[in-house]
Amino acid sequence: MQSARSLNAIEFLNKQAAEIQQSIVIDKSCYNDSVKRGLRNADGSGVMAGVTRIGNVNGYFMKDGKKMPMPGQLIYRGINVEELVDGFMSEGRLGFEETAYLLLFGALPNRPSLESFTRILDEYRTLPERFFEDMILCAPSNDIMNKLARSVLALYSYDPDPETDLNNIEKELDQVLHLVARTPVIVANAFAVKKHYYDNESLFIHRPKDGLSTAENFLYSVRHDNNFTSDEAQLLDLCLVLHAEHGGGNNSAFACRVLSSSGTDIYSSISAAVGSLKGPKHGGANKKVMEMFSYIEKDVKNWKDETELLSYLRKILRKEAAGGDGLIYGMGHAVYTLSDPRAVTLKAMAKVLAEKKGMLDEFELFETVERLAPTAFAEERNEEKVMCANVDMYSGLVYKMLGIPEELYTPLFAIARMVGWCAHRIEEVFNSNKIIRPAYKAVAPKGEFVPLDRR
Known part of the structure; x- marks a missing residue:
């Protein structure tokens, strides 16, 4: 258990938190084409950093230099x-x-x-x-x-x-x-x-x-x-x-x-x-999906009213609902476009289990959110892109139905x-003798040392 902070520590941290804002914010213009933000290329594909014989994830194919969706x-x-x-x-x-x-x-x-x-x-x-x-x-x-x-x-x-x-x-x-x-x-x-x-x-x-x-x-x-x-x-x-x-x-x-x-x-x-x-942007997303749906189930009066549900999803994207994250958890993936095969398999199993558990209404709510989320993105952020449910959309629901x-x-x-x-x-x-070390572009302004008594 972390000990209580002293008044001196609280005062120092408050002051530094205010001052550090100037040094940690980097202008978006610094991220030009040479910087692969998130190790992603401009077209959304990943920067090739290695080779593997273990697993492969296919979600699109390239045609004439463009990403084309695929199952x-x-x-x-x-x-x-x-x-x-x-x-x-x-x-x-x-x-x-x-x-x-x-x-x-x-x-x-x-x-x-x-x-x-x-x-x-x-x-x-x-x-x-x-x-x-x-x-x-x-x-x-x-x-x-x-x-x-x-x-x-x-x-x-x-x-x-x-x-x-x-x-x-x-x-x-x-x-x-x-x-x-x-x-x-x-x-x-x-x-x-x-x-x-x-x-x-x-x-x-x-x-x-x-x-x-x-x-x-x-x-x-x-x-x-x-x-x-x-x-x-x-x-x-x-x-x-x-x-x-x-x-x-x-x-x-x-x-x-x-x-x-x-x-x-x-x-x-x-x-x-x-x-x-x-x-929460990786494995913790399955828990965030369930937290998001707890808000939806509480705030949306009629789960079958798609107009009301779409309006609520747009509020989520505007950070006005469901905790204010501005994210529809369980939707979208860095590689998959038309479908995430894990989500497809889990969804089929979840439906069978929902029928057995008397939770079909809740399953259908998840299914409707999956269907309406791309429309919410298109209307709220003008993002006309192919988007599918990822594995986190249904894994949490399956665990819930299992009583986990x-x-x-x-x-x-x-x-x-x-x-x-x-x-x-x-x-x-057993294959590489090179340390993985990407580069970062330094954008800090030039500074000079000032003697302590003159600061």
């Missing part, structure tokens, strides 16, 4: 994720473990390899001795992502040989598998401690159970009675599969690769990725994406 594709190691999902679901199996194997090792496992892999995950889920007591219980956090980042970094101290050895891929894989296996356990434990210390609830800590999948173990661990249905496990497993990887250019994977390129250890690189995912609290939405994203981060980490450290 979105998400590719894991050359396999379309929709084909991957159809494959294991048609066989009546959960798919996250074999998806993790595919992303980490480059090919789909056969049955013996998959069984060996799942046994290793069972073995590696156990946290180091006294890790829970010292790192989670004794220093609770109100934010699970904060606790996850701190815990990942702390695992360095429990690793007998934590530093990177470019000649030892076996050691790196051992660290990777420990992180993949332990992340759901850390999240579940951090959530239990948060509920105890911050929400005044009883403390329930459940050890992982051998033989359960990642999705099953998570539901088993976060529920007081350990109960879950096969349908719930299947839907959560699907969410994990769809969130496991999204190419090397997404903010958190790139953060992981940037740190890895410096030669630092895996725990430092992955904790940076966790910190990135926490942001909002504070676990982004941590679940991290549990899944740990696989993708680790795959990118391995690829970066």
